[in-house]
Amino acid sequence: MTEPQITSAPLAPMPEDWQRALAVVAHPDDLEYGCSAAVAAWTDAGRDVTYVLASRGEAGIDTLEPAACGPLREREQRAGAAVVGVGTVEFLGHRDGVIEYGPALRRDIAAAIRRHRPELVVTLNHRDTWGGTVWNTPDHVAVGRATLDAAADAGNRWIFPDLVEQGLEPWNGVRWVAVAGSGNPTHAVDATPGLERAARSLLEHRTYIEALTDQDPESYVRDFLAAHTGAAGERFGGRPAVAFELFGR
Template sequence: MTTQAQRALVIGAHPDDNEFGAGGSVAKLAAQGWDITFIIATNGNKGTHDQGISPYTLSETREHEQRAAAAALGVQRVIFLRNNDGELEPTPQLRAEFALYIRHFKPSLVFTHDPWKHYMLHPDHRAVGFAVIEGIVSARDHLFMPGLGQIGIGVWRPEALLLWSAETPDYVEDVTDFAEQKFAALREHRSQLIHVDGWEQRVRERMAELGREQGYAAAESFKRIVV
């Protein structure tokens, strides 16, 4: 990736998705001086198998965990949209909301879920992926949301969109020096990972596998779309 410090916007459905999808790449950009914003579309209030915890407590816990994880990566700010977990749809409203953040923050890179990933069960991952992709078009073209232009919130065209968990990845980022930061961030999501045995080993093996062809010890891969 380019070494000139710029801005990136990373949009995930749930607290922890950004770290799993792009944590190493985010830490690498942050180390290069980039200004990075996380947007978390839902409050993650269904992400537990613990019968004793209420959705209200869970969503509050997960915001704390997400702030700590973002700080561990060097992310400047986290925006919580607080939609209910599992109920997102790629509505024109969600698309417009993402477009507004893109116009506001003017990122050169936008990261999100690949909504075309086959057999991906979680509906929020698809909804966010589609709404971000469609939001980029609304952010970029001036005849979308013309009222915003009239109050000075003009169009913005990111350089590229990077989709994690990609169906057909075509871009591999070397994150060898940033893997430990990714794991430190992931470990902040205690409510999610405390009951999952072996997750760290599985993620390590996956990152090693993704880097093997290029000779990187650890990598993240994406579908890269030039906007």
């Protein structure tokens, strides 16, 4: 895939004329690292946000066997989602680390879109790198790309016709797909009101964080989020921000 040209243009505010969002990512913690401050702002405004995760993150902690790790990370994800006002979290059951882009993944995500009927779909960076020479993971690439495709698949009754047989009628109401973690963002959400809850949400992944770093978990979380939202804020009027690359439909 060709990487977009990185620019420093000001980021536009995200659209606000929507009521339902569906966030689709590969692993527990992807949303907490990527955009939970924005999610907190959206739920504060009375919008409905649902999380769908392709895997349970069972291959994410070297010291834990997948059979033990998967349920633990699922619990941490549900707790983290609750902190920012998300009550519905679904897991698609794809195998962590080897999620494959293709019809099976597109079908599962299209089914979720038809179930929840969002106007906004959120996913994580689907490109090969994080905007430079930091390589992305295959799972992120597969799920992000499949989500962009599934937004269209969900509205076409002749793609995955078995979904109609299951009572999932086509939904062509997705108006935007917003990609968090993009190296070429176009829009942003003010992170200030949700930043404290974003930190607490990420801290719910304590087992994962403690395996990832020797730094104090709270310091690690707050330092990461401050750097992440501060960098986006440089293009958003100096306010801490969560940035997205927005694809209209």
